[in-house]
Amino acid sequence: MEHxxxxxxxxxxxxxxxxxxxxxxxxxxxxxxxxxxxxRAAQVEEEDAVLDRLEIEIDEMGIQLLAKAPLAxxxxxxxxxxxxxxxxxxxxxxxxxxxxxxxxxxxxxxxxSFHEIPQIAEIAIGMLRESLDAFxxxxxxxxxxxxxxxxxxxxxxKQVQRELxxxxxxxxxxxxxxxxxxxxxxxxERVADHATNIAExxxxxxxxxxxxxxxxxxx
Amino acid sequence: MEHxxxxxxxxxxxxxxxxxxxxxxxxxxxxxxxxxxxxRAAQVEEEDAVLDRLEIEIDEMGIQLLAKAPLAxxxxxxxxxxxxxxxxxxxxxxxxxxxxxxxxxxxxxxxxSFHEIPQIAEIAIGMLRESLDAFxxxxxxxxxxxxxxxxxxxxxxKQVQRELxxxxxxxxxxxxxxxxxxxxxxxxERVADHATNIAExxxxxxxxxxxxxxxxxxx
Numbered sequence: 001m002e003h004x005x006x007x008x009x010x011x012x013x014x015x016x017x018x019x020x021x022x023x024x025x026x027x028x029x030x031x032x033x034x035x036x037x038x039x040r041a042a043q044v045e046e047e048d049a050v051l052d053r054l055e056i057e058i059d060e061m062g063i064q065l066l067a068k069a070p071l072a073x074x075x076x077x078x079x080x081x082x083x084x085x086x087x088x089x090x091x092x093x094x095x096x097x098x099x100x101x102x103x104x105x106x107x108x109x110x111x112x113s114f115h116e117i118p119q120i121a122e123i124a125i126g127m128l129r130e131s132l133d134a135f136x137x138x139x140x141x142x143x144x145x146x147x148x149x150x151x152x153x154x155x156x157x158k159q160v161q162r163e164l165x166x167x168x169x170x171x172x173x174x175x176x177x178x179x180x181x182x183x184x185x186x187x188x189e190r191v192a193d194h195a196t197n198i199a200e201x202x203x204x205x206x207x208x209x210x211x212x213x214x215x216x217x218x219x
Numbered sequence: 220m221e222h223x224x225x226x227x228x229x230x231x232x233x234x235x236x237x238x239x240x241x242x243x244x245x246x247x248x249x250x251x252x253x254x255x256x257x258x259r260a261a262q263v264e265e266e267d268a269v270l271d272r273l274e275i276e277i278d279e280m281g282i283q284l285l286a287k288a289p290l291a292x293x294x295x296x297x298x299x300x301x302x303x304x305x306x307x308x309x310x311x312x313x314x315x316x317x318x319x320x321x322x323x324x325x326x327x328x329x330x331x332s333f334h335e336i337p338q339i340a341e342i343a344i345g346m347l348r349e350s351l352d353a354f355x356x357x358x359x360x361x362x363x364x365x366x367x368x369x370x371x372x373x374x375x376x377k378q379v380q381r382e383l384x385x386x387x388x389x390x391x392x393x394x395x396x397x398x399x400x401x402x403x404x405x406x407x408e409r410v411a412d413h414a415t416n417i418a419e420x421x422x423x424x425x426x427x428x429x430x431x432x433x434x435x436x437x438x
Contacts (some may be wrong), residue, residue: 066288066294083305175387
């Protein structure tokens with residue numbers, strides 16, 4: 001039993017390590033965009049392999065833990081952890097998408113302003129950080145507060161898509177640049193989707209336990 | 220034990236039901252595009268809720284099964300099933316994206332040809348169907364054959380993106396139409412990504428079992 005608790009703590013630690021990497025990747029990709037820093041963008045691409053490896057390791061630990069889990073609540077926690085790790089891996093993929101577009105953008109002259117993109121990034125990264133906090137602290141009311149922000153990100157992304165389409169229409173030379181920025185904005189919108197998935201997992205985890213505790217799920 | 224086997228069989232059946240829905244959604248969304256059938260596109264959007272519900276049900280069944288799983292190989296199978304159901308749910312989201320773009324496209328005059336998109340759809344849907352077959356039949360060599368096709372889809376999608384960007388540059392009036400087709404092509408490329416995830420899960424499932432059987436994973 002003590003052995004199990006220790007392994008479960010190690011599982012959570014590894015998940016947090018992965019979460020830190022995922023968050024850094026997104027933050028770095030956006031930094032690379034804002035600062036036109038191609039080296040930083042290349043770094044994001046390289047680090048994606050770390051997230052891929054961590055996902056496999058977390059899956060392995062999860063399977064080992066499941067074989068020894070004594071309580072239904074632990075089963076739920078472990079499978080939620082495995083799902084979250086999958087979302088974090090996908091966030092890494094989105095960061096890589098952003099980084100590649102930044103590398104392409106940086107081959108040209110300084111781009112005009114696109115202040116909504118850092119704004120979307122800030123909300124998306126905040127949602128990611130808080131959803132992980134909510135998971136760690138098993139705080140479903142905090143997780144619930146994160147979910148509606150996804151709509152805000154969707155709206156901002158739509159606005160960016162519209163503005164960039166407008167800019168292509170008015171200035172066809174901006175085509176490649178605008179398409180790259182569209183992809184970056186969309187990738188950030190997907191980061192927010194994944195953060196929402198994580199927040200929903202936390203709510204579900206908590207509610208299912210509540211229901212189970214209240215005996216409604218008996219049988 | 221017999222009870223467990225029966226429940227495991229029901230879990231697999233539900234997963235196959237979900238897989239059928241996901242495959243139909245993508246096929247219908249593409250059909251709606253090719254036939255300019257808005258009613259069909261609207262149907263895809265409505266049916267997405269079915270996939271969302273099935274994912275939750277499969278998760279629930281998975282958790283219940285995990286609590287009773289007697290063998291490590293079963294734990295692996297169940298967690299792989301839960302991961303696959305997550306990928307299927309995302310495929311439904313991509314189908315919905317396609318359907319929404321089709322609805323937008325259909326508000327305008329007939330579009331010119333874009334024969335690569337049905338071609339991408341055919342490969343992606345084939346990958347999805349075969350990866351599920353490989354899962355059901357536990358056929359990892361078949362699953363392995365699916366994975367390289369993802370590169371083919373990536374290349375076709377890149378070609379479509381390039382051609383459509385070209386068409387915007389040459390004919391700015393095609394902007395909205397081209398952006399919609401770009402999104403559709405990208406969504407199909409993501410369907411192929413999810414099918415690849417499923418194929419990789421099948422390979423992993425099989426290999427981990429092989430390793431375990433050969434005693435390398437002892438300890």
